[in-house]
Amino acid sequence: MDMVNVKVNGIPVSVPAGSTVLEAANAAGVDIPTLCYMKEINAIGACRMCVTEVTGARGLVAACVYPVAEGMEINTNSKKAFDARKRTLELILSNHRMECTTCARSHNCELQQLANEYGVKEVRFGDPGSLQPQIECSTAHLIRDNSKCVLCRRCMAVCNHLQSVAVIGASERGFATHIGSPFDRGLGEVGCISCGQCIAVCPTGALTEVDDTDKVWAALADPTKHVVVGTAPAVRAALGEEFGEKIGTNVEGKMVAALRRLGFDGVFDVNAGADLTIMEEANELVERVKTGGVLPMITSCSPGWVRFCEQYFPEFIPNLSTCKSPQQMFGAMMKSYYAKQAGIDPKDIFVVTAMPCTAKKYEIRRPDEASVDGLWDIDATITTRELAKMIRKAGIKFERLPDEKFDPAFGDFTGAGVIFGATGGVMEAALRTAVETLTGEELKKLDFTEVRGVAGIKEASYEVAGMTVKVAVASGMANAKELLERVKRGEATYHFIEIMGCPGGCVNGGGQPIQPGSVRNFVDLRAERAKALYAQDAAMPIRKSHESPLMKKVYAEYLGKPGSHLAHELLHTSYSKRSRYPGLEAEKA
Amino acid sequence: MxxxxxxxxxxxxxxxxxxxxxxxxxxxxxxxxxxxxxxxxxxxxxxxxxxxxxxxxxxxxxxxxxxxxxxxxYAQFALNPKGETQISVCLGTACYVKGSGDVLQKVVDTIGCEAGSITPDGKFSIDATRCIGACGLAPVMTVNGEVYGRMTPAMVPEILKQYME
Structure with missing residues (x-):
């Protein structure tokens, strides 16, 4: 690789040719502020926060797009650059509704932090005090307030390039430019899949999740309710970031202790729901393979993906596994099996889940997700961020918590359940069970490393009981789209496909702790968080769902066998084609 | 607009x-x-x-x-159809400095729909246009191609009345 030698604030550094000034500065350990830049998908030089002085250029250059040249001297901290950045901040703030004390992003806002760092005490321009909120809240998961938008277009970039959903864009021009959806309709009317990736990258409080913590607090305060909680695999891999832990730290023990201190009557693990999903899904796969059912079978754990399929690839609906997501299975089991075991009327049980996902807020009110007496499987779901907020509000010193264990009634899980949180995890977990079911022999090697890692599309084939089983894994909807197009064109055939809505899977879900651009652009959150889960799996005594003592008990005492009538009633669901433009269709009707 | x-x-x-x-x-x-x-x-x-x-x-x-x-x-694209009666107010530089902004506001108030849109019954549409080359008559309003020059807000209701019948 050709290398280029430059100096950043006097520090010599050698970087690959074609690097940007921003990348060279990072290599030298120097941070240049950015608001719009996102590695690979949003290098547009729009926000002007990264302007920097370099030799050979007439004026300041946008560091995020300006390439380095041999011998270039870069001064990121010149007075000229400082003054320009401060003026830019003032201009941005002149059109920003500042309610920092009550804003959901207070203390985690990139604009607020920069305004502080650059000592912006007053805004000389405009009349920001007169700005009114501009709220868009047509979905179950998201609130947009354009009065806090800085037009950085990061949300557009993820929606368009990573998710290929492209329901967020910029309309009009000049002062009227604003971020919105086609025809300025609400996101709920234009085919949004609720993945929440836009929320996770928003530098300010313009995009936030719908806050459901009040529903949980109310249930916890209600003496007539038996309130149980379940946590998704990916939550433990990221919750620590909210409390200053290093990215990729597994905080399962402390998370359990915190949930108990919040007052939940049962602290359970959706990992057990994941094990249950594997029991049902592996069985469904084996059945489809044996009986000539619709193949490839595609996973249905990710509600963002399921909605994407229903709206954009309805021809693949017959391929979707009929299994509910682990969350929904968990809820259904709480209101049936657990209610019976604990001797509690299902209608008095309030089921909460903590999820890395914003699409879960939409999923819990899908039709066909209420399996016991018409009661919703899940009563409320909160994101990892909302859980952190509850822990802070309750005054719990997270770092001082002891490590505790889940309650045994539904807290016992396997390594297979843990890795559900990373792309390829469901595939690997399913293979561990399906291969043993098909061969009747014990697997010698449990690690299906071919399907691990952050690549957008992964393929592998395995020789199982005399047949070649071909599998593929995709995460992020742009990758899913590419993979499904290949299948449609007949260029590839598979038996089983895992698709996750968010790039990297649930560890990088739209509900996970928000990391600023300065971290996100240089650390692979997907890989770091996934490591925590694979390490936990490797250290577990039982790593196959079908060997879980809890699963054995649940099937022996209650469900019968995978795919049984009762299992179908509780643990399976249905899908239907949905319009891409529901708003327009509704108007026509 | x-x-x-x-x-x-x-x-x-x-x-x-x-x-x-x-x-x-x-x-x-x-x-x-x-x-x-x-x-x-x-x-x-x-x-x-x-x-x-x-x-x-x-x-x-x-x-x-x-x-x-x-x-x-792009200003060349319209998201609304034109009304049976099309009203345009010029917001070119000459018209604007002579007060066409106030004229446009009076039209909007009189008709009851925003510039760039159309009344729900499809009868009237209002446009704010760029210079139409009649700067000598600024500020200028046109209704179905008919040019009205040296406009004041006070003149608006009287002119529009004939199109409302």
């Missing part, structure tokens, strides 16, 4: 749709086809109805968001 979305019912015909689709099929593989397609759609329908934008998105594979973004970016 707020280019607010269509408020009147879509009256497109199957023939119009077929014509648009034919044009898209001919041109969609060329680089930079979006602008000519949008121009064609406007030529066919007289404006860019939501329905036409959806057809363009479906046929070209370009996200609807992008189509809408372009349609709202």
């Amino acid at each position: 707020p280019n607010t979305k269509t408020k009147v019912a879509f009256k497109g015909t199957p023939e119009q749709e077929a014509e648009l689709k034919k044009f898209i099929a001919e041109i969609k593989h060329e680089k930079g086809a979006t602008m000519p397609i949008l121009q064609k759609a406007q030529e066919i329908y007289g404006y860019l109805p939501e329905e036409a934008q959806v057809i363009i998105a479906e046929e070209t594979g370009i996200p609807l968001t992008e189509i809408y973004g372009i349609a709202t970016f």
Whole structure:
């Protein structure tokens, strides 16, 4: 690789040719502020926060797009650059509704932090005090307030390039430019899949999740309710970031202790729901393979993906596994099996889940997700961020918590359940069970490393009981789209496909702790968080769902066998084609 | 100028749709086809109805968001049909400094719809235009092509009354 030698604030550094000034500065350990830049998908030089002085250029250059040249001297901290950045901040703030004390992003806002760092005490321009909120809240998961938008277009970039959903864009021009959806309709009317990736990258409080913590607090305060909680695999891999832990730290023990201190009557693990999903899904796969059912079978754990399929690839609906997501299975089991075991009327049980996902807020009110007496499987779901907020509000010193264990009634899980949180995890977990079911022999090697890692599309084939089983894994909807197009064109055939809505899977879900651009652009959150889960799996005594003592008990005492009538009633669901433009269709009707 | 979305019912015909689709099929593989397609759609329908934008998105594979973004970016595209009576107020430099902004506001108040939009019954539409080359008469308003010069807000109701009957 050709290398280029430059100096950043006097520090010599050698970087690959074609690097940007921003990348060279990072290599030298120097941070240049950015608001719009996102590695690979949003290098547009729009926000002007990264302007920097370099030799050979007439004026300041946008560091995020300006390439380095041999011998270039870069001064990121010149007075000229400082003054320009401060003026830019003032201009941005002149059109920003500042309610920092009550804003959901207070203390985690990139604009607020920069305004502080650059000592912006007053805004000389405009009349920001007169700005009114501009709220868009047509979905179950998201609130947009354009009065806090800085037009950085990061949300557009993820929606368009990573998710290929492209329901967020910029309309009009000049002062009227604003971020919105086609025809300025609400996101709920234009085919949004609720993945929440836009929320996770928003530098300010313009995009936030719908806050459901009040529903949980109310249930916890209600003496007539038996309130149980379940946590998704990916939550433990990221919750620590909210409390200053290093990215990729597994905080399962402390998370359990915190949930108990919040007052939940049962602290359970959706990992057990994941094990249950594997029991049902592996069985469904084996059945489809044996009986000539619709193949490839595609996973249905990710509600963002399921909605994407229903709206954009309805021809693949017959391929979707009929299994509910682990969350929904968990809820259904709480209101049936657990209610019976604990001797509690299902209608008095309030089921909460903590999820890395914003699409879960939409999923819990899908039709066909209420399996016991018409009661919703899940009563409320909160994101990892909302859980952190509850822990802070309750005054719990997270770092001082002891490590505790889940309650045994539904807290016992396997390594297979843990890795559900990373792309390829469901595939690997399913293979561990399906291969043993098909061969009747014990697997010698449990690690299906071919399907691990952050690549957008992964393929592998395995020789199982005399047949070649071909599998593929995709995460992020742009990758899913590419993979499904290949299948449609007949260029590839598979038996089983895992698709996750968010790039990297649930560890990088739209509900996970928000990391600023300065971290996100240089650390692979997907890989770091996934490591925590694979390490936990490797250290577990039982790593196959079908060997879980809890699963054995649940099937022996209650469900019968995978795919049984009762299992179908509780643990399976249905899908239907949905319009891409529901708003327009509704108007026509 | 707020280019607010269509408020009147879509009256497109199957023939119009077929014509648009034919044009898209001919041109969609060329680089930079979006602008000519949008121009064609406007030529066919007289404006860019939501329905036409959806057809363009479906046929070209370009996200609807992008189509809408372009349609709202350029002043040449209208998101609303023209009314039976078309009122235009010039906001070119000469007219503007002579007070055409106030004239436009009076028109908006009198008719009851925003500039760039149309009344729900389809009777009146209001446009704020760029210079129409009648600077000597500034500020200028046109109604169905009829030019009214040296306008004041006070003159607006009297002129519009004759079109309301």
